Amino acid sequence: MLKKGMTAWLVLPLAAISLAGCGNMPETKEQPAGAVPASGNAPAELVFFSNSADSQESFNERFGDAIRNKFSNYTIKYIKKEKGSLLPDLIASGQPIDIYWESIGGFADGLIGFDMQYDMTDLAKKYKVNLESFEPTIMDALKQLSDGKLYGLPVFNNSMVLYYNKDIFDKFGVPYPKDGMNWDEALELGKKLTRSEGGVQYFGLGVTQLHILRMNPFSLPLVDPKTDKATIGNDNWKKLYSSVFINPAQDQGYRAKIEENKNKLPSETYDPFTKTRVMAMSGAITSLPSIRAEELSAFRWDMVAMPTFKELPGVGPQAYPTYFSVTKQSKYKEQAMEVIRFLASEAYQTEAAKKGVFMPVLKSDAVKKAFGQENAQFKGKNIGALFYNKYAPIPEKSKYNGVAQSMFEKVIGDLALGKTDMNTAFRTVEEEVNKAVEAEKKK
Template sequence: MKYQKTAAAVVAASMLLSMLTACGGGGGEAASSDQAIKTSDDKETADLVVYSNSGDSPDSWNERFGNALQQKFPGYNIKYIQKQSNYWIKELLTAGETIDIYWDSIGGFASGLLDNGLEFDMTDLAKKYQLDLSKMEPSVADSVKLIAPDKMYGIPVFNNNMVLYYNKDLFDKFGVPYPKDGMTWTEANQLAQQLTRVDGKPYIGLSSSQTHMLAMNQLSIPFVDPATEKPTIFTDEKWREFFDTVFVGPSKSPGYVDYMKELKDTIPYRNEFLKEKNLAMFAWLSSIIFVFPDEYKSMNWDMVSLPTFDSLPKVGSQAYPTYFAVTSMSKQKDQAMKVIQYLTTEEMQTKLSKIGLMPVLNSENVKKVYGQESAFKDKNLAASFYNGFAPIPAKSRYDSLLLTPYAKAVPKIIMSGDYNTVFRATEEDTAKKIADAKK
């Protein structure tokens, strides 16, 4: 069975979705949506099991969702099961557990849901509980149709994107002006050249999390061709432009490649930025400060918008939403949908925004409180919203299999400069992974 349609079908479905949801916009729709939850029977009971392949801890779940849901639905017993290193979803299902709500980020959502037969079309439930997709950020709302254009397998609950972090102490040390919102990659690479040097120890100007930059690439290149279900890394010429601008550009500074050799042919990453503190600028997830709060508290940092391509001003990374889904096996689908619907209301989106989860609602009132109840409220958190989102391309259940091989191509390209050989070898490797997965 194919889970991908042609790119044209995806675009058409997305446009249709946008038109349908736009017809239901306005304050009246929002009020009725919230009312559907507020008038629910407080004495209603349900036993719901929630699972995610994300590996989030129970404490993290409760802080973000569990405590608020318990208060909103006092009669619901909501059990969250954390993925374990040796006990994933397949083992859980084999043991006879029923999962009512499955959630994961866009990168792993399709494979986690589809490979385990948990997909359920939520279209009718969304209408029943008046879930208003027109109030969401457009590319995020449209993305619900990327797995299957005629079905709704998940609902976006929170979002993510890429920004540029910088170590203010290093800029001060070398007398270099701080980066600014709205820079291009050309400008960022020029700035990086002033910071890549040896001064007692090596310092590097700019690097990025290659897996996240690839998965959320600004050129909207799909990992898998939706028509052929084959990898795109060798056949789509835009990958060369992307690698050359984002990864090869910073490496042209003298001393960069020598430092990569010290790192066993890898590019500077999290350890160099957060612990060694010899990496001046690092492109990473906007949410990552809440994943490593202690490390960020130990350094003098700030953030600006992700640099943009010269040809795409004000276009940042793709959105990287996390979806919640009612599963096919749930015997309490209405109750599970009520939980998900509540997570998308302005009330709950405001709570999530305050603690630092990027909201999916396209509301200035919700966005302006982003991170204001976090330890980093004095930082330039507005940088997360400075750029627009790049369009999200067609998604495949195989994307998660291709991410690591695509990322491993980054240092090989930097060290060898041989795009054709590296991309062709990566294509052969990933094509085999897709073929094996189909078996």
């Protein structure tokens, strides 16, 4: 039975792009806990689906070809989300889905919302999956989503990092940013680079609001899952909005750009950093080098860890993992589990990390150090920035977060321009979110 009032939580861009140039993953033999009895390698057709709308090419490059090399007796089929093959269409037509994958934001609405969840605990024990090998916050969040059971395993991860344009820093003779900065230090650095030169307005610092709201280091959900009320009244939201959105935009040239953008910060998109190259520092998702590979190749860039808040030393943004799940309706649960275990294995995670395909989900230092070793794009880059800070705990997700997102974002422009004060803006957000949630409940 489908849940009423389900709201889609937008999937981060990594899941919706083709990672060109990564190549096929080589066959890997190791598993997280060594060899175990297989399911007999009986032939099976395993059908994959995700609400990410990932392309066939991207699926094959990241997962499909490696799975086919490892399990030659399995037929691997991927159904791309598109008109006529949306999840409700597939379920209505009786099309089986053996393995469903989804980012943490859409996991509950997809897998659980369509009653496809299956407790994989016994399968994990049978195939000796070491659940302690994964990043703890990623598994803690999965337990929350699974109501204490095991509805999936993490396969790839995302988070945030601070990218910077070396050319802009060199142009103005400003020292490069460093790992371990707090927000006060980052803001002071940004002020030195927010200036107009030769008819070009440069912006010192910007952060993509979509991602920092979702992965905020204070571990705040947008909507409290227990009360279904907006959390905007929490004082930590004031600290985040001030440091991340308002304070970087106090220069008149910065404000003029916001007005030109119809109350949208220039950092709302990646373009000012990767395309027009007027943003000196950009806090963005860790998958940006995959999303904008060609644009990034045109200038000298690097990265450092996201600045931290003084109240949370050493704590960065949250992880944003994607989980792979054996579904309730699958006729090939053991074969599906074998495949997922392979994707979560240290061997596969290492190979994927070397190619810079995605951030690993394992806590192994060896896997983390392997990141980007075989990808020329990351040569000479500060890879350690990706893992410099601890992940903030992932809060319990409300199914109404998606309803609240646009309302949390809508007031940012007016706040940055000084057209409203924070108390007034936050009261408006609170009223609108709570009203929208109640309307959603009645659908």
